[in-house]
Amino acid sequence: MSILLSLHHRFPDMELSIDCTLEGGLTAIFGPSGAGKTSVLRAVAGLLHPDQGRLQIGERLLLDTGAGISVATADRRIGYVFQEPRLFPHMTVAANLRYGEARAKGHALPLGFDPLVALLGLGDLLKRRPATLSGGEGQRVALGRALLSAPDLLLMDEPLSALDTRRKAELLPYFERLRDQVGVPILYVSHDVSEVARLADTVILMEKGQMRAIGPAADVFAGGETGDQISRDVAGAILHVIVAGYDERDGLTEARIGQHPIWVPGRVGAVGDRLRLRLDARDVMLMRELPQGISALNVLPATVLGIAAGPGSGALVRLDHQGQALVARVTKRSVRALGLKPGLALHAIVKSMSVTQERVGTG
Numbered sequence: 001m002s003i004l005l006s007l008h009h010r011f012p013d014m015e016l017s018i019d020c021t022l023e024g025g026l027t028a029i030f031g032p033s034g035a036g037k038t039s040v041l042r043a044v045a046g047l048l049h050p051d052q053g054r055l056q057i058g059e060r061l062l063l064d065t066g067a068g069i070s071v072a073t074a075d076r077r078i079g080y081v082f083q084e085p086r087l088f089p090h091m092t093v094a095a096n097l098r099y100g101e102a103r104a105k106g107h108a109l110p111l112g113f114d115p116l117v118a119l120l121g122l123g124d125l126l127k128r129r130p131a132t133l134s135g136g137e138g139q140r141v142a143l144g145r146a147l148l149s150a151p152d153l154l155l156m157d158e159p160l161s162a163l164d165t166r167r168k169a170e171l172l173p174y175f176e177r178l179r180d181q182v183g184v185p186i187l188y189v190s191h192d193v194s195e196v197a198r199l200a201d202t203v204i205l206m207e208k209g210q211m212r213a214i215g216p217a218a219d220v221f222a223g224g225e226t227g228d229q230i231s232r233d234v235a236g237a238i239l240h241v242i243v244a245g246y247d248e249r250d251g252l253t254e255a256r257i258g259q260h261p262i263w264v265p266g267r268v269g270a271v272g273d274r275l276r277l278r279l280d281a282r283d284v285m286l287m288r289e290l291p292q293g294i295s296a297l298n299v300l301p302a303t304v305l306g307i308a309a310g311p312g313s314g315a316l317v318r319l320d321h322q323g324q325a326l327v328a329r330v331t332k333r334s335v336r337a338l339g340l341k342p343g344l345a346l347h348a349i350v351k352s353m354s355v356t357q358e359r360v361g362t363g
């Protein structure tokens with residue numbers, strides 16, 4: 001189901017502008033604080049009335065300022081999950097979920113009550129009251145309630161930002177399952193690169209109210225065509241790999257892109273599972289000759305696609321590894337010393353230990 005979104009709004013100290021068409025899946029709106037991410041969600045939900053805008057979800061036209069159309073929030077069939085669960089404190093978890101279901105008003109649910117309770121692991125919580133839930137449990141209930149209202153689109157605004165690292169890690173697999181098993185498109189706001197790299201199919205990069213880039217997550221984090229769209233702190237690759245085995249002796253998971261192995265610390269997934277790995281551009285080293293006697297386990301043949309030199313001492317080198325984007329952040333001095341230029345074949349070295357747990361996701 002396509003989502004057509006066009007918003008233009010002038011705040012006293014910022015101009016918001018976004019135009020895009022989305023084709024389902026999970027789209028992350030990513031950018032620093034104040035970029036305008038939440039304002040986009042608010043406009044989509046009908047809580048902010050833009051100066052100019054158009055929103056169409058599938059066949060349903062929800063907003064067209066030119067034609068004077070703006071469907072009321074309650075009738076948009078859009079679910080909203082916030083930083084905190086916002087559950088009804090006097091109701092049990094089951095009653096909170098049933099409240100969501102009642103709002104579906106007969107529209108087909110993406111998943112029935114019981115399968116959704118199972119997917120979100122809510123079975124043991126149904127009789128509890130919100131005050132007794134942990135932050136992560138509360139967010140799962142909030143998600144369930146939103147999905148049971150049969151939304152055409154789910155909005156999630158920094159749903160992990162109020163949680164500590166452990167709770168975030170517990171919740172992320174549920175979000176992955178939701179993305180992969182429930183067909184509801186999701187607009188997901190976050191300023192956290194590890195979260196976005198792990199979850200997003202598509203990334204909208206926002207800065208100062210403007211849409212700076214849009215595309216598949218791997219392309220946007222690699223810096224796009226010109227390599228200068230992404231800030232150096234978040235540039236990196238998202239590699240899609242398949243689990244090939246586990247080395248018991250060394251405690252390493254073998255993943256593969258085609259026939260090429262990539263070793264990841266710990267046991268992750270089962271043989272045949274699809275994983276996505278985030279490689280920070282600063283953790284990738286480049287060598288022209290096949291290296292001998294080095295500790296890094298992952299030596300990936302790659303071809304230089306482009307080089308974007310920043311204003312400082314660094315440069316972002318975009319590479320192709322078997323059809324997937326890799327990106328290395330190196331010094332301009334190394335670019336010169338290695339004679340890096342588009343088309344050059346070389347080796348990208350990635351330390352296994354740099355692929356930490358939070359950089360490994362599914363799907």
Ligand SMILES: Nc1ncnc2c1ncn2[C@@H]1O[C@H](COP(=O)(O)OP(=O)(O)OP(=O)(O)O)[C@@H](O)[C@H]1O
Binds near residue numbers: 012032033034
């Ligand atoms: N109701 C409002 N009135 C005036 N200006 C607003 C309003 N809402 C948003 N803005 C302007 O838009 C900017 C971006 O706000 P928004 O909350 O959308 O950003 P964000 O990217 O979600 O940031 P954060 O992660 O900090 O919430 C604000 O700094 C402000 O300039």
